[in-house]
Amino acid sequence: MADQDVTELTKNDAPIKARGLEGVIALESELSFIDGQKGELIYRGYDINDLADGASFEEVVYLLANGSLPTQDELEGLKQELQSERALPAPVLDILRNSPDDAHPMAVLRTAVSALGLYDDEADVMEEMANRRKAVRILAQIPTIIASFDRLRKGKEPIAPLDHGSMAHNFLYMLNGEKPGKAAERTFDVCLVLHADHGLNASTFTSRVIGSTLSDMYSAVAGAIGALKGKLHGGANREVMRMLLDIDDQGADPAEYVKQRLAEGERVMGFGHRVYKTMDPRAAILRDMVKDLSEEAGEMKWYEYSMAILETMRNEKSIDPNVDFFSASTYYQLGLDPDLFTPIFALSRSAGWTSHLLEQWADNRLIRPRAQYVGERDKTFVPLEDR
Ligand code: ACO
16 A cells, blocks of 8 residues: 555544454554555565665664664664573573473463563653663563473473574574574574564554553563464464475375365465565565575475465465465474474564554554444343342
8 A cells, every 4th residue: 555545534433444454544653564565565664675685683673673774883782782681580480480381382472471571670661761671671581481481391491591692593592502503593583584573463553552551561562472373463374384294294285285275165374464465575585595495405395385385375366475374484494393483473573562662652642443333222121130
């Protein structure tokens, strides 16, 4: 949608009905723009392809939070802040220790982020600088939560975060116990860049709704994690990998497998989007990355299954893939467990959520739409004893 197509929708009291808020502009934002017709995504004016090629995740974090790319000194300052906030408060680590091994990692992450707020003296301080400090803490601590829980559920001790290195490097180190190779670190870093922000998607909207009540950043990010968990949103990447693994286990033909799903009226995860009417540009970048990774690893099957599914979806439904489709095989080729895919999405998107919250609070207005009442009216109340 071009900016000139936007009209002020409510000039009087007449409510506007848009199921799922489709096409509704709820607020103004300078953070990211999606052109759903052309398949373009920009963060603060920069094309996602350029950022994926040239920027680190930390540069994108700075860009989203501050509106401009950092100088060397500014980037170094942010990195040091992030590095110094990586360790978890001991009681939050205890929560992870006491979580069931088979708990959904997104449920654990949601709980732990909520708990972080209990141990931050600034949790309810709403001054801008305090909120900026909390944004850094949340960004720095989410990777530690994910990696620590993953190790604990596998019967291993959590690994203390490094006091140096990038977020991508430190996360892969805390997860695997060994320093990642340069290629794996860069691939993972690009994935973080690609997932950092995406307009007013469901989880970002959730965070802004919570923020708009002047609730605190931990509440808003915990709520956003809850929204991202769903399989129509961030949870789709895990479902995509389930499908690829199922195809492999069954020795099925991917095209026939997908046709059968569609014939049964099921959705194919990783396809379709509320805004894109063409290929999601992030999916195109990830497709090329997973092809390279597969060639390097000499294991092409996940890429080949994915391409066969893509062709089938285009032929059968004219629907293109979204970011979740190729991120699944990318993460799998990096050796990550499928149920960590969505938490990793949260790790990156926390950059977007926290920047959106700063933007929300800079010019707050309560977000409060209406529902069309379709229930009954004029019923006669009957006292309890007479019912
Ligand atoms: N598989 C099969 N059919 C689909 C799919 C899909 N993945 N996505 C949309 N369609 C079809 C619908 O059945 C519908 O067809 P119909 O008009 O014949 O009934 C039509 O396309 C429009 O779909 P809606 O559900 O109205 O589109 P909406 O904008 O509400 O949904 C959504 C968008 C939820 C992403 C949807 O495409 C979907 O369910 N995709 C699968 C889940 C997924 O991959 N989610 C991740 C999205 S990206 C992200 O959040 C990070």
